[in-house]
Amino acid sequence: MATATTTAAPGRSEAPGAAPARTHCPYCALQCGMSLAPRDDASALPVEVSPRDFPTNRGGLCQKGWTSATVLRATDRITTPLLRGADGELHPASWDAALDVVASGIARVRSEHGRDAVAVFGGGGLTNEKAYALGKFARTVLRTANIDYNGRFCMASAAAGANRAFGADRGLPFPLADLGGADAVLLLGSNLAETMPPSVQHLAGVRSRGGLVVVDPRRSATAALTGDPEDQGEGLHLQPVPGTDLVVLLALLHVVVVEGLVDEAYVAARTTGFDDVRRSVMAWWPERAETVCGVPAERLRHVARLLAAASPSRGGGGAYLLTGRGVEQSTQGTATVTATVNLALALGLPGRVGSGYGAITGQGNGQGGREHGQKADQLPGYRRIDDPAARAHVAAVWGVDPETIPGPGMPAVTLLRSLAAPASPDGTGGGPRALLVHGSNVVVSAPNADRVVDGLRALDLLVVCDLVPSETALLADVVLPVTQWAEEEGTMTSLEGRVIRRRRALDPPGEARSELWILAELARRLGSDVAFPTDPAVVFDELARASAGGVADYSGLSHARLDADEDDGGPGLFWPVPAGAPDAGQAGAPHPGTPRMFLDRFATPDGRARMVAVDHVGPSDDVRPDAPLYLVTGRVLQHYQSGAQTRRVPELDRLVPAPFVELHPVLGLRLGVGDGDRARLTTRRGEIEAVARWTDRIRPDTVFIPFHWSGEGSVNRVTTDATDPVSGMPEFKVCAVDVRRAAGTQEVVA
Numbered sequence: 001m002a003t004a005t006t007t008a009a010p011g012r013s014e015a016p017g018a019a020p021a022r023t024h025c026p027y028c029a030l031q032c033g034m035s036l037a038p039r040d041d042a043s044a045l046p047v048e049v050s051p052r053d054f055p056t057n058r059g060g061l062c063q064k065g066w067t068s069a070t071v072l073r074a075t076d077r078i079t080t081p082l083l084r085g086a087d088g089e090l091h092p093a094s095w096d097a098a099l100d101v102v103a104s105g106i107a108r109v110r111s112e113h114g115r116d117a118v119a120v121f122g123g124g125g126l127t128n129e130k131a132y133a134l135g136k137f138a139r140t141v142l143r144t145a146n147i148d149y150n151g152r153f154c155m156a157s158a159a160a161g162a163n164r165a166f167g168a169d170r171g172l173p174f175p176l177a178d179l180g181g182a183d184a185v186l187l188l189g190s191n192l193a194e195t196m197p198p199s200v201q202h203l204a205g206v207r208s209r210g211g212l213v214v215v216d217p218r219r220s221a222t223a224a225l226t227g228d229p230e231d232q233g234e235g236l237h238l239q240p241v242p243g244t245d246l247v248v249l250l251a252l253l254h255v256v257v258v259e260g261l262v263d264e265a266y267v268a269a270r271t272t273g274f275d276d277v278r279r280s281v282m283a284w285w286p287e288r289a290e291t292v293c294g295v296p297a298e299r300l301r302h303v304a305r306l307l308a309a310a311s312p313s314r315g316g317g318g319a320y321l322l323t324g325r326g327v328e329q330s331t332q333g334t335a336t337v338t339a340t341v342n343l344a345l346a347l348g349l350p351g352r353v354g355s356g357y358g359a360i361t362g363q364g365n366g367q368g369g370r371e372h373g374q375k376a377d378q379l380p381g382y383r384r385i386d387d388p389a390a391r392a393h394v395a396a397v398w399g400v401d402p403e404t405i406p407g408p409g410m411p412a413v414t415l416l417r418s419l420a421a422p423a424s425p426d427g428t429g430g431g432p433r434a435l436l437v438h439g440s441n442v443v444v445s446a447p448n449a450d451r452v453v454d455g456l457r458a459l460d461l462l463v464v465c466d467l468v469p470s471e472t473a474l475l476a477d478v479v480l481p482v483t484q485w486a487e488e489e490g491t492m493t494s495l496e497g498r499v500i501r502r503r504r505a506l507d508p509p510g511e512a513r514s515e516l517w518i519l520a521e522l523a524r525r526l527g528s529d530v531a532f533p534t535d536p537a538v539v540f541d542e543l544a545r546a547s548a549g550g551v552a553d554y555s556g557l558s559h560a561r562l563d564a565d566e567d568d569g570g571p572g573l574f575w576p577v578p579a580g581a582p583d584a585g586q587a588g589a590p591h592p593g594t595p596r597m598f599l600d601r602f603a604t605p606d607g608r609a610r611m612v613a614v615d616h617v618g619p620s621d622d623v624r625p626d627a628p629l630y631l632v633t634g635r636v637l638q639h640y641q642s643g644a645q646t647r648r649v650p651e652l653d654r655l656v657p658a659p660f661v662e663l664h665p666v667l668g669l670r671l672g673v674g675d676g677d678r679a680r681l682t683t684r685r686g687e688i689e690a691v692a693r694w695t696d697r698i699r700p701d702t703v704f705i706p707f708h709w710s711g712e713g714s715v716n717r718v719t720t721d722a723t724d725p726v727s728g729m730p731e732f733k734v735c736a737v738d739v740r741r742a743a744g745t746q747e748v749v750a
């Protein structure tokens with residue numbers, strides 16, 4: 001491949017003393033509003049973070065947000081491209097050299113193994129513009145079917161459930177602040193108090209009315225918000241056996257049905273499928289459910305009545321049912337979301353102001369990241385890649401023949417599992433041999449991660465774009481340094497479906513470049529004549545055109561409109577925002593956006609929500625004599641995801657420097673694992689070790705480990721890569737484990 005001269009990266013510098021940039025936190029989907037003021041003192045941090053009043057955070061930030069500027073100057077920030085040399089080490093290289101190696105490597109793999117042998121792995125932290133460009137690059141330049149992203153680990157079951165029921169998937173189809181007025185909120189498998197701390201303010205109203213119900217095998221910080229267990233006769237923290245939420249939900253709907261609490265008028269007018277669902281829950285009377293999920297039958301009845309009393313059909317002030325990763329990251333994730341939706345529909349909640357069902361999106365752009373085409377089965381605008389009309393529309397925007405757009409590719413877990421898999425003797429069925437990673441640290445965050453590492457090592461070409469040398473970047477043949485949040489312009493879509501602006505506050509260090517530029521350079525080197533603009537505002541305009549008429553319609557938006565709206569005090573617009581007037585009466589006025597969806601009809605062909613009967617099967621890797629305990633995984637407040645960013649913030653690292661395993665003292669005594677001992681955990685996949693922490697806030701049959709670290713305590717080395725049959729989402733939350741004191745630790749004295 002000929003060496004091409006690299007064009008200058010677009011960018012603009014901020015003059016010293018420039019006004020603070022109005023932007024949002026780099027981390028989670030709450031997208032707390034913050035301002036970044038340039039600092040001209042000699043401080044190590046180039047900008048000063050201060051919170052802004054924005055509807056999700058109302059002036060609050062969590063510890064990660066407050067310390068986010070530290071990552072901009074991480075001591076090991078990558079500032080030049082890196083190439084693996086003959087000595088096996090990564091060495092600095094010029095952009096031209098690095099991009100040539102990538103382009104020639106792709107060309108070689110493609111000619112030897114075919115187009116689908118080059119795969120792409122994206123991320124829900126990418127801006128809308130980058131996610132769109134990445135999907136377009138995969139389909140038009142690489143012409144590979146194999147692109148998927150880490151949202152498969154995160155939102156796939158919620159998305160599958162919502163698409164099936166409502167015909168559209170916007171995590172919260174209503175503004176978060178609407179929760180404030182409800183009489184009841186049921187939170188299933190979500191630990192908001194640690195994962196989105198400022199959002200807890202929106203629960204103040206429902207807490208004061210005694211209507212917050214939390215379902216979690218641990219008494220998490222969020223479960224503790226339901227009140228003192230001693231004070232509440234009935235108990236609004238349900239602590240089921242891990243992986244049995246579906247049974248809890250079937251029993252709740254059973255009670256609603258047999259006690260005549262169904263909103264029959266709503267069900268008749270706005271849904272289909274209730275007869276099947278009604279029949280299917282008859283088998284789950286509370287006493288039977290209790291034998292499976294362990295939640296006392298009387299508590300199930302109490303919670304069902306509390307939710308029904310809050311329903312507007314019974315004169316209540318409104319109710320919300322919300323799911324988080326605790327119930328979705330399961331082989332029954334889609335079924336559990338469906339059961340939650342069924343309950344919500346039976347109570348007449350979705351599509352009513354002040355009530356509803358929602359899934360709490362996780363990553364900074366976890367919502368937008370699933371709309372613009374980096375998912376294996378999708379094209380921009382949340383269109384299906386197997387829909388001929390969608391293909392024709394998007395092909396016209398891209399300037400390509402629809403026939404050249406590949407079909408659906410492998411979902412993330414299958415993709416990672418098949419890396420470098422040998423072809424069968426007839427030459428078919430081999431796995432990808434080259435992988436481009438943008439915004440994910442799969443070595444730490446993918447299930448059954450040791451197996452993923454084996455696949456990554458066996459590739460002919462691994463290219464990782466990152467800000468820091470993540471564990472995944474350290475395995476790469478080529479590492480490309482990219483700009484991060486405060487160094488780039490773009491848009492994000494928050495957990496409420498609100499499209500908001502990310503703004504540049506400072507120049508990137510060294511040679512770091514935007515992915516928009518990297519993709520344009522690679523397209524050119526690979527001989528493509530498809531256009532890859534590098535100005536985010538121009539990319540957004542194209543994305544908006546590509547989304548026109550789709551479910552997630554952004555066609556009425558532009559950077560300029562979002563900026564003008566914000567100047568007028570508007571905190572972003574909710575999609576769908578089609579171009580043109582909302583109705584003939586307001587000719588010329590731009591569409592105002594859609595804070596609340598489904599008020600008149602659902603996005604299904606007949607406008608009705610679809611109820612689908614589901615039943616409980618249980619976890620794929622269930623407890624048994626040689627692995628008698630449940631291993632559940634999740635997060636702590638101080639660390640974000642694979643920890644690639646937050647482990648590099650000294651304040652956060654000091655607070656929680658290493659993984660730990662939570663277990664109940666009763667279990668600790670039985671196993672001889674004392675508080676502070678090292679515990680060894682063994683599953684079918686392998687073994688890890690972590691320090692034991694005794695707590696009475698967890699079921700005695702369950703242990704919990706956060707997943708933010710690599711190395712000997714990295715829990716994903718032992719999690720299962722079994723997936724949900726509908727969504728492809730892995731079962732991160734529950735597997736069977738054997739726990740003992742690690743050899744060499746002192747005998748427990750109790």
Ligand SMILES: Nc1nc2c(c(=O)[nH]1)N[C@H]1C(S)=C(S)[C@@H](COP(=O)(O)OP(=O)(O)OC[C@H]3O[C@@H](n4cnc5c(=O)[nH]c(N)nc54)[C@H](O)[C@@H]3O)O[C@H]1N2
Nearest residue numbers: 189190191195242243324325326362363634635637640641
């Ligand atoms: N501090 C922090 N905040 C984050 C993130 C982070 O990494 N760190 N990541 C962001 C992202 S991408 C996401 S997806 C969200 C995730 O946000 P959450 O869904 O709130 O986070 P998790 O801690 O993964 O899981 C929530 C709870 O599920 C419980 N759980 C485990 N197994 C089960 C089960 O079988 N049933 C039930 N009912 N509950 C169970 C766990 O005990 C845990 O308390 O957080 C976002 N915010």
Ligand SMILES: Nc1nc2c(c(=O)[nH]1)N[C@H]1C(S)=C(S)[C@@H](COP(=O)(O)OP(=O)(O)OC[C@H]3O[C@@H](n4cnc5c(=O)[nH]c(N)nc54)[C@H](O)[C@@H]3O)O[C@H]1N2
Nearest residue numbers: 150153154438439440441445465470633641642644707732
């Ligand atoms: N056991 C267990 N495992 C889990 C989960 C769990 O609950 N339990 N949760 C799962 C969930 S919900 C999620 S979302 C995943 C997330 O896990 P990952 O996909 O690993 O997510 P991050 O750690 O956020 O990785 C993002 C990487 O991209 C880099 N980065 C940040 N911004 C950019 C950018 O603009 N461009 C590029 N190229 N890189 C960037 C960061 O430095 C970091 O290395 O983990 C999943 N894994």
Ligand code: SF4
Nearest residue numbers: 025027028032062065
């Ligand atoms: S809650 Fe999420 S968006 Fe808000 S400051 Fe913390 S990490 Fe950032």
Ligand SMILES: [Mo]
Nearest residue numbers: 153154362363
């Ligand atoms: Mo996530």
